[in-house]
Amino acid sequence: MKxxxxxxxxxVVVLAxxxxxxxxxxxxxxxxxxxxxxxxxxxxxxxxxxAYDTNxxxxxxxxxxxxxxxxxTTYSMELIGKKGDVGRTLVRIHNPSTLVVRAKVNFNFRVxxxxxxxxxxxxxxxxxxxxxxxxxxxWFEIETLLQQKGKSVASMMAECGPANREQQLTAxxxxxxxxxxxxxxxxxxxxxxxxxxxxxxxPRLAAGDDx
Numbered sequence: 001m002k003x004x005x006x007x008x009x010x011x012v013v014v015l016a017x018x019x020x021x022x023x024x025x026x027x028x029x030x031x032x033x034x035x036x037x038x039x040x041x042x043x044x045x046x047x048x049x050x051a052y053d054t055n056x057x058x059x060x061x062x063x064x065x066x067x068x069x070x071x072x073t074t075y076s077m078e079l080i081g082k083k084g085d086v087g088r089t090l091v092r093i094h095n096p097s098t099l100v101v102r103a104k105v106n107f108n109f110r111v112x113x114x115x116x117x118x119x120x121x122x123x124x125x126x127x128x129x130x131x132x133x134x135x136x137x138x139w140f141e142i143e144t145l146l147q148q149k150g151k152s153v154a155s156m157m158a159e160c161g162p163a164n165r166e167q168q169l170t171a172x173x174x175x176x177x178x179x180x181x182x183x184x185x186x187x188x189x190x191x192x193x194x195x196x197x198x199x200x201x202x203p204r205l206a207a208g209d210d211x
Contacts, residue, residue: 011113025035071185072096073130077192083199087142087153091122095130099179103128103136108172111149116194118145124174142169142194153196160196169194171201 026149078090095101106124109116118194120126132137146169156168170193176186191204 020081023091025123040144054062073101073185075105079199079201083151084157086144087194088139089142089201090137090139092135092137093128093130094135096133098132099131099181100132101177101179103130104174110170110172110200112153112167112173114149116145116148129134146171157196165197166193168196176201
């Protein structure tokens with residue numbers, strides 16, 4: 001875009017120079033005619049450059065909105081209630097930007113390595129809608145996930161030991177954010193496991209960890 005604007009401006013200046021030189025050699029050219037032509041030529045150059053600057057500002061502003069939209073969106077998890085209860089886990093998507101953000105959240109829950117179903121908001125089948133400068137919150141229960149494989153919180157707590165604590169209940173969280181301007185951000189998958197002894201979701205820190 002800048003090359004086009006500069007090229008057009010140079011072309012107008014060259015053309016104006018040629019026309020002016022020819023007009024000065026013509027006996028019937030008046031100073032008023034020549035002045036009017038030069039003013040129009042310079043006005044055209046200014047308008048083209050103004051259009052380029054305006055376009056650049058709009059592009060920078062749009063890029064900033066995109067960065068602030070999907071790049072600032074985050075998530076958090078919080079376990080509430082007492083140890084040994086159903087294990088209700090709050091999931092929050094935070095959107096500090098001025099744009100509407102949609103979030104695809106897929107936990108990929110597994111009990112001892114076998115997949116279990118969750119609510120559609122947590123298996124990527126439905127999108128979260130997060131309004132500007134707000135937080136959307138949902139929840140799921142660990143007990144419900146375990147029951148699909150004939151387990152319970154009580155049985156998992158009884159079975160929990162150093163050898164299996166990282167395989168009892170796992171999640172491989174996949175997050176993808178998109179905003180109303182078309183910006184998209186897909187985070188690398190992050191693995192977690194639920195420690196029934198410590199009663200907490202533990203994120204795996206290594207990049208190569210996989211639930």
